[in-house]
Amino acid sequence: MSQLLLDVNALTMRFGGLVAVNGVNLKVKNRQIVSIIGPNGAGKTTVFNCLSGFYIPTSGSVMFKNEQIAGLKDFQISRKGLVRTFQHVRLFSNMTVVENMLVAQHRHLNTNLFSGLFKTPSYRRKEHEAMDHAAQWLEEVGLLDVANRQAGNLSYGQQRRLEIARCMVTQPELLLLDEPAAGLNPNETKELDELIIKLRDEHEISIVLIEHDMSLVMGISDHIYVIAQGTPLADGSPDEIKNNPDVIKAYLGED
Amino acid sequence: MQGKLYNALFASGIALILTCLMVGIKLDTEGTQLAIKGATTQQWLWIGLGIGLVFLSQIFSDQIDSAFSKVPKPQLSKLLPEEKKMSVLKPWLIALLVVVMLIWPFMVSRGSVDLATLALIYIMLGLGLNIVVGLAGLLDLGFVAFYAVGAYTYALLSEYFGMSFWACLPISAGLAALFGFVLGFPVLRLRGDYLAIVTLGFGEIIRILLNNWTAVTGGPNGISGIAKPTLFGLEFSRRAKEEGNIPFHEFFGIDYSSSYKVIFLYLIAVILTIFVIYVINRLIRMPVGRAWEALREDEIACRSLGLNRTVIKLSAFTLGASTAGFAGAFFAARQGFISPESFIFIESAIILAIVVLGGMGSQVGVILAAIIMTILPELAREFSEYRMLLFGLLMVIMMRWRPQGLVPMKRPHLELNR
Amino acid sequence: MSEFSLYLLQQLINGLTIGSTYALIAIGYTMVYGIIGMINFAHGEIYMIGSYVAFIVIAGLLGMGLVSLPIILIVALIVAVVISSTYGWTVERVAYRPLRGSNRLIPLISAIGMSIFLQNFVGISQGYRDVALPPQVVGGWTFGDPSVFEVTVSYMQLMIWAATLITMTALTLFISRSRMGRACRACSEDLGMTNLLGIDTNKIIALTFIVGAALAAIAGLLLGLYYGVVNPFVGFIAGLKAFTAAVLGGIGSIPGAMLGGLVLGVTEAMTAAFFPSEYKDVVAFGLLVLILLFRPSGLLGKPEVEKV
Numbered sequence: 001m002s003q004l005l006l007d008v009n010a011l012t013m014r015f016g017g018l019v020a021v022n023g024v025n026l027k028v029k030n031r032q033i034v035s036i037i038g039p040n041g042a043g044k045t046t047v048f049n050c051l052s053g054f055y056i057p058t059s060g061s062v063m064f065k066n067e068q069i070a071g072l073k074d075f076q077i078s079r080k081g082l083v084r085t086f087q088h089v090r091l092f093s094n095m096t097v098v099e100n101m102l103v104a105q106h107r108h109l110n111t112n113l114f115s116g117l118f119k120t121p122s123y124r125r126k127e128h129e130a131m132d133h134a135a136q137w138l139e140e141v142g143l144l145d146v147a148n149r150q151a152g153n154l155s156y157g158q159q160r161r162l163e164i165a166r167c168m169v170t171q172p173e174l175l176l177l178d179e180p181a182a183g184l185n186p187n188e189t190k191e192l193d194e195l196i197i198k199l200r201d202e203h204e205i206s207i208v209l210i211e212h213d214m215s216l217v218m219g220i221s222d223h224i225y226v227i228a229q230g231t232p233l234a235d236g237s238p239d240e241i242k243n244n245p246d247v248i249k250a251y252l253g254e255d
Numbered sequence: 256m257q258g259k260l261y262n263a264l265f266a267s268g269i270a271l272i273l274t275c276l277m278v279g280i281k282l283d284t285e286g287t288q289l290a291i292k293g294a295t296t297q298q299w300l301w302i303g304l305g306i307g308l309v310f311l312s313q314i315f316s317d318q319i320d321s322a323f324s325k326v327p328k329p330q331l332s333k334l335l336p337e338e339k340k341m342s343v344l345k346p347w348l349i350a351l352l353v354v355v356m357l358i359w360p361f362m363v364s365r366g367s368v369d370l371a372t373l374a375l376i377y378i379m380l381g382l383g384l385n386i387v388v389g390l391a392g393l394l395d396l397g398f399v400a401f402y403a404v405g406a407y408t409y410a411l412l413s414e415y416f417g418m419s420f421w422a423c424l425p426i427s428a429g430l431a432a433l434f435g436f437v438l439g440f441p442v443l444r445l446r447g448d449y450l451a452i453v454t455l456g457f458g459e460i461i462r463i464l465l466n467n468w469t470a471v472t473g474g475p476n477g478i479s480g481i482a483k484p485t486l487f488g489l490e491f492s493r494r495a496k497e498e499g500n501i502p503f504h505e506f507f508g509i510d511y512s513s514s515y516k517v518i519f520l521y522l523i524a525v526i527l528t529i530f531v532i533y534v535i536n537r538l539i540r541m542p543v544g545r546a547w548e549a550l551r552e553d554e555i556a557c558r559s560l561g562l563n564r565t566v567i568k569l570s571a572f573t574l575g576a577s578t579a580g581f582a583g584a585f586f587a588a589r590q591g592f593i594s595p596e597s598f599i600f601i602e603s604a605i606i607l608a609i610v611v612l613g614g615m616g617s618q619v620g621v622i623l624a625a626i627i628m629t630i631l632p633e634l635a636r637e638f639s640e641y642r643m644l645l646f647g648l649l650m651v652i653m654m655r656w657r658p659q660g661l662v663p664m665k666r667p668h669l670e671l672n673r
Numbered sequence: 674m675s676e677f678s679l680y681l682l683q684q685l686i687n688g689l690t691i692g693s694t695y696a697l698i699a700i701g702y703t704m705v706y707g708i709i710g711m712i713n714f715a716h717g718e719i720y721m722i723g724s725y726v727a728f729i730v731i732a733g734l735l736g737m738g739l740v741s742l743p744i745i746l747i748v749a750l751i752v753a754v755v756i757s758s759t760y761g762w763t764v765e766r767v768a769y770r771p772l773r774g775s776n777r778l779i780p781l782i783s784a785i786g787m788s789i790f791l792q793n794f795v796g797i798s799q800g801y802r803d804v805a806l807p808p809q810v811v812g813g814w815t816f817g818d819p820s821v822f823e824v825t826v827s828y829m830q831l832m833i834w835a836a837t838l839i840t841m842t843a844l845t846l847f848i849s850r851s852r853m854g855r856a857c858r859a860c861s862e863d864l865g866m867t868n869l870l871g872i873d874t875n876k877i878i879a880l881t882f883i884v885g886a887a888l889a890a891i892a893g894l895l896l897g898l899y900y901g902v903v904n905p906f907v908g909f910i911a912g913l914k915a916f917t918a919a920v921l922g923g924i925g926s927i928p929g930a931m932l933g934g935l936v937l938g939v940t941e942a943m944t945a946a947f948f949p950s951e952y953k954d955v956v957a958f959g960l961l962v963l964i965l966l967f968r969p970s971g972l973l974g975k976p977e978v979e980k981v
Contacts, residue, residue, distance in 0.1 A: 394781055459910070646786075
């Protein structure tokens with residue numbers, strides 16, 4: 001087989017009579033940044049919900065690392081290395097930043113009841129490792145200084161970065177980011193831009209991005225998919241998309 | 256002002272409708288016929304007083320609200336020394352408390368020690384339910400069923416197989432946990448309110464089964480003559496029940512006193528309670544404790560991070576159930592007699608009231624509430640008729656004005672030290 | 674027909690009778706759940722209060738020398754509905770409305786507190802023991818071979834069927850035709866949106882509690898007459914059963930609650946035909962767990978789509 005990390009074919013999601021997603025294809029290679037763009041209500045988030053197991057797609061196949069994952073439960077998909085963020089930040093806001101990072105590592109920790117009750121050496125070692133791992137990622141996204149603060153008290157930009165760090169600490173291979181730049185100021189957007197590129201180049205993961213900020217999308221994407229009203233409209237490199245008449249029509253309206 | 260008057264009149268009218276028939280008239284059986292009786296003058300006075308109170312509270316609702324907000328909430332944390340000093344003092348304080356708890360029974364009456372033992376049982380039950388309701392945020396209304404499973408496990412094993420209390424203790428806890436697992440598995444995948452109603456039903460089922468499975472459980476007559484715990488094989492009766500055993504007092508060459516047994520039971524309860532407190536203290540600092548908290552805050556985020564919510568909720572539900580089973584085995588041993596009467600819904604409600612009053616998730620709060628809830632009814636016996644009425648009212652009032660309880664939960668935060 | 678099949682027919686008749694009263698109570702659960710997404714834990718107590726009020730009125734009118742049974746029953750019905758509805762409204766106002774918008778656990782606990790309070794309020798004012806009312810509606814219609822097995826449909830049972838049928842029809846018309854009914858349906862689709870459209874959702878929520886309580890009061894009167902006894906704890910088990918019926922039919926769906934009530938009533942009666950009658954509660958509960966396991970949306974409910 002090819003180098004495809006994610007291979008989505010004819011993905012369709014129906015809610016009763018409403019077809020939210022209709023025959024969407026999506027291909028992501030290793031170390032690639034792929035964007036999904038389209039007008040509001042085009043079904044982009046529904047695609048994410050299908051990929052991450054929050055919805056079970058009505059039909060179509062989702063191959064991740066050459067394995068069918070459509071129909072698996074959300075937590076099973078996440079454990080396979082496909083992790084997502086949300087349009088609205090979903091942090092554990094009453095917990096501290098570092099605790100958010102520890103919860104994300106839950107399944108890498110020693111959750112054996114008795115070793116926890118008696119603090120066995122292996123339990124302590126695992127907890128230490130998790131702490132180090134968390135600290136490493138907090139440093140990476142520039143949140144080490146606020147590690148002991150409550151997550152809910154961070155600024156919006158910091159919360160966005162914490163959400164990405166929290167995903168990264170689960171050691172994913174594919175990261176789905178749902179409008180990560182929404183609500184960020186130009187400075188924060190630039191930092192985000194650099195972070196996403198660093199994730200691809202240094203940490204060798206692939207990223208699928210839903211985004212409305214066109215300069216961000218055009219600047220960092222290796223490949224772009226356009227969806228309108230749940231149906232695929234076009235795909236190609238940023239330059240191809242910029243000059244595609246169908247896309248221009250969909251964005252600017254008729255005439 | 257006119258709107259207020261209208262509101263107050265409306266509320267008083269409602270209060271009149273609510274009370275006039277249900278309190279003002281009493282059903283009475285005369286021979287085979289049903290008849291009604293008017294209430295006594297005193298009852299009518301009460302009705303009038305109630306309606307008057309409703310009227311006044313509506314007229315002065317603003318003033319009452321502002322008075323409520325001005326009343327300083329009990330800041331128990333301020334009474335304690337600062338956190339830094341606290342961490343030095345804490346082990347000493349705990350040691351002191353344990354010593355006092357161990358010496359105290361030798362200086363007071365048998366009745367007080369007995370009452371303290373009862374309070375300790377409720378502390379264990381409250382802490383167990385607190386795992387489920389307070390830490391994991393799952394409403395369990397049939398908690399008493401697991402208590403019953405624990406109690407009957409020990410009673411039956413002791414009666415039919417002559418097994419000792421100490422051997423049965425883990426078995427009781429384990430069996431209650433198993434029941435919790437089997438019940439929780441299908442239900443915990445669904446929304447929270449279903450769990451509440453299913454556990455409520457489960458509590459009833461267990462009681463019905465105990466009542467009707469006469470061949471094994473003795474039905475409504477219960478099981479009596481359950482063996483008391485022994486101290487390394489030493490019994491606390493005047494004469495040894497089993498051939499070849501020596502009673503405690505003969506072994507140590509002291510005079511027989513029935514209070515030894517009471518004190519011994521109390522001391523067992525203290526040890527069991529300390530054990531439960533230790534376990535829960537560890538749990539909230541462990542990954543599973545963090546996962547409970549995270550699930551309460553945002554279930555969807557947890558799932559997206561690879562946490563299996565069913566397993567995590569199930570762990571809380573099962574651990575809570577096993578604590579109840581633990582307490583149940585001790586209860587059976589202390590009473591020496593159990594029947595389905597001890598495991599009715601009211602018990603579940605009392606335990607829930609303890610958790611709610613103390614503060615969901617707060618261990619200190621639950622312990623305090625359990626002590627208050629056991630001792631207060633003893634002090635105010637003439638009001639015992641109104642006990643459940645007040646519990647119900649208290650739950651409504653607490654949820655409205657202080658849902659976090661008397662001593663709000665303070666979770667230990669893990670710190671990153673660099 | 675053989676003795677056994679006649680016996681089963683009798684059980685079916687009994688089951689449908691009990692089932693229709695379950696359906697009446699279940700509608701209260703389902704309507705409230707449909708709109709605010711919460712279980713009204715004090716609903717069983719409203720039913721119990723309805724029974725007490727009916728008993729008080731009947732005993733009072735009989736004591737005053739009134740002999741016309743229809744008049745007695747109609748007065749009892751009206752008073753029971755008015756007082757129970759007032760209780761239903763109060764429950765919403767005290768235990769639910771001030772807590773709207775807080776963590777789900779909180780109104781649930783407050784409603785349980787309310788339920789415990791009402792149980793003991795009635796217990797203290799009316800006594801905790803059973804109160805018995807001699808049968809008022811007597812006689813019935815019998816068929817079958819007297820030497821084999823006689824099947825009886827009592828007038829009381831006929832009355833329960835008729836009353837349930839009339840109530841259900843009235844409710845269906847109210848929901849589908851009236852302005853308030855339309856608002857109710859809108860609220861159960863999307864509470865927030867309905868509010869934005871200028872409909873006073875507080876009023877609609879209060880209305881569902883009142884309607885639910887009125888139906889529970891009718892069930893209270895009917896079951897009170899049917900069984901002839903009432904005590905402060907009857908609401909607990911009846912509430913549990915009715916909730917099971919609501920889940921069975923698909924919580925949130927009114928026709929579902931009706932169907933669920935009948936299915937549950939018949940299942941229980943059939944169980945009682947083969948096992949000691951104490952176990953019928955066990956069966957009802959087992960049914961609840963099975964439904965939750967295999968078809969959580971119930972017989973007629975729509976599956977829920979989670980919003981992410």
